[in-house]
Amino acid sequence: MKITVVGAGAVGATTADNIIRRELAEEVVLLDIKEGVSEGKSLDMYQTAALLGFNTKPIGSTNDYEKTKGSDVVVITSGLPRKPGMTREELIGINAGIVKGVTENLLKYSPKAIVIVVSNPMDTMTYLALKESGIPKKRLIGMGGALDSARFKTYLALAMDVSPLDIHGMVIGGHGDTTMIPLTRLATYNGIPVSRFLSADQLEKVAADTMVGGATLTKLIGTSAWYAPGAATMMLVESIVRNQKRIVPCSVYLNGEYGQKDICMGVPVVLGRSGWEKIVNLRLSDAEKAAFEKSAEAVRSMNAALNL
Numbered sequence: 001m002k003i004t005v006v007g008a009g010a011v012g013a014t015t016a017d018n019i020i021r022r023e024l025a026e027e028v029v030l031l032d033i034k035e036g037v038s039e040g041k042s043l044d045m046y047q048t049a050a051l052l053g054f055n056t057k058p059i060g061s062t063n064d065y066e067k068t069k070g071s072d073v074v075v076i077t078s079g080l081p082r083k084p085g086m087t088r089e090e091l092i093g094i095n096a097g098i099v100k101g102v103t104e105n106l107l108k109y110s111p112k113a114i115v116i117v118v119s120n121p122m123d124t125m126t127y128l129a130l131k132e133s134g135i136p137k138k139r140l141i142g143m144g145g146a147l148d149s150a151r152f153k154t155y156l157a158l159a160m161d162v163s164p165l166d167i168h169g170m171v172i173g174g175h176g177d178t179t180m181i182p183l184t185r186l187a188t189y190n191g192i193p194v195s196r197f198l199s200a201d202q203l204e205k206v207a208a209d210t211m212v213g214g215a216t217l218t219k220l221i222g223t224s225a226w227y228a229p230g231a232a233t234m235m236l237v238e239s240i241v242r243n244q245k246r247i248v249p250c251s252v253y254l255n256g257e258y259g260q261k262d263i264c265m266g267v268p269v270v271l272g273r274s275g276w277e278k279i280v281n282l283r284l285s286d287a288e289k290a291a292f293e294k295s296a297e298a299v300r301s302m303n304a305a306l307n308l
């Protein structure tokens with residue numbers, strides 16, 4: 001198994017680090033345009049092997065795609081992160097060009113790879129990667145819902161003062177401050193609805209905090225987050241390479257599912273060795289359906305800005 005991560009910045013390096021620690025491949029290539037950075041970070045990571053005990057080898061590459069040849073899974077994290085006060089959508093101008101070029105290069109050397117898009121605005125970058133590359137839809141996955149769901153579970157666990165491990169819940173819709181849909185109605189504490197433990201006001205606050213989870217961290221840190229994004233991306237890679245068939249909300253191309261066509265946005269999918277294997281059809285309430293439609297409208301208007 002060979003995995004490539006493009007972008008050796010905060011998210012890319014953290015993703016690669018998590019992947020090698022869990023030995024999800026024999027080789028992990030980390031590629032960046034900045035001279036020496038991916039080589040340096042890869043060597044630094046490999047120097048933890050003797051301390052942490054793993055055998056996966058990280059390989060750095062300064063923009064040399066030959067080294068990525070034959071990758072089974074490729075992850076795209078290259079692109080600008082937002083600064084405090086910005087929306088993810090404001091990154092579209094610069095990141096569209098980066099994602100387009102990187103996708104082309106990756107598929108030239110790894111035409112059969114499963115592609116995971118992380119760069120923001122993620123749903124639109126996933127759509128762009130699909131339209132520009134023509135890659136089969138089941139091999140293209142946008143990472144956002146896994147992270148948003150982890151934040152949702154964390155805020156629920158904090159409000160209930162319990163372990164996040166015992167919380168189950170999903171966030172679907174777009175990966176934007178106003179487009180996410182935390183599915184509070186379906187969230188449980190080991191199978192027991194969370195509404196048995198938290199008031200409607202508390203649940204509303206958890207949902208609101210989840211939606212601005214990325215913005216909150218960006219304001220605190222000065223740039224966007226990387227620990228949970230890197231772990232969430234690794235979790236997608238793990239479900240794919242170990243064929244775990246986990247159900248994870250991911251941004252995938254919809255062709256009528258959830259009432260939407262020709263758009264990539266977050267819905268629960270089963271992730272296995274061939275990519276996303278099927279879309280799980282949740283029975284949404286009328287309010288959730290309306291929120292999904294509103295979210296799709298916003299994602300669609302962002303896609304229109306690509307002028308494809």
Ligand SMILES: NC(=O)c1ccc[n+]([C@@H]2O[C@H](COP(=O)([O-])OP(=O)(O)OC[C@H]3O[C@@H](n4cnc5c(N)ncnc54)[C@H](O)[C@@H]3O)[C@@H](O)[C@H]2O)c1
Pocket residue numbers: 006007008009010011012031032033034077078079080081082091095098101102117118119120121122143144147175224225226229
């Ligand atoms: N989808 C999500 O849930 C999620 C979560 C966190 C971050 N993000 C997004 O991921 C992206 C990266 O965030 P970050 O914090 O790692 O940023 P960063 O600035 O730390 O790293 C980005 C890296 O991309 C590299 N890069 C730029 N153009 C490139 C190219 N053409 N080829 C190869 N590498 C190139 C840069 O040199 C830099 O090292 C941002 O767009 C951010 O908004 C998405």
Ligand SMILES: O=C(O)C[C@H](O)C(=O)O
Pocket residue numbers: 081082088120147213214215218224225229
């Ligand atoms: O918030 C951001 O801009 C980065 C990422 O999408 C996140 O949710 O952490």
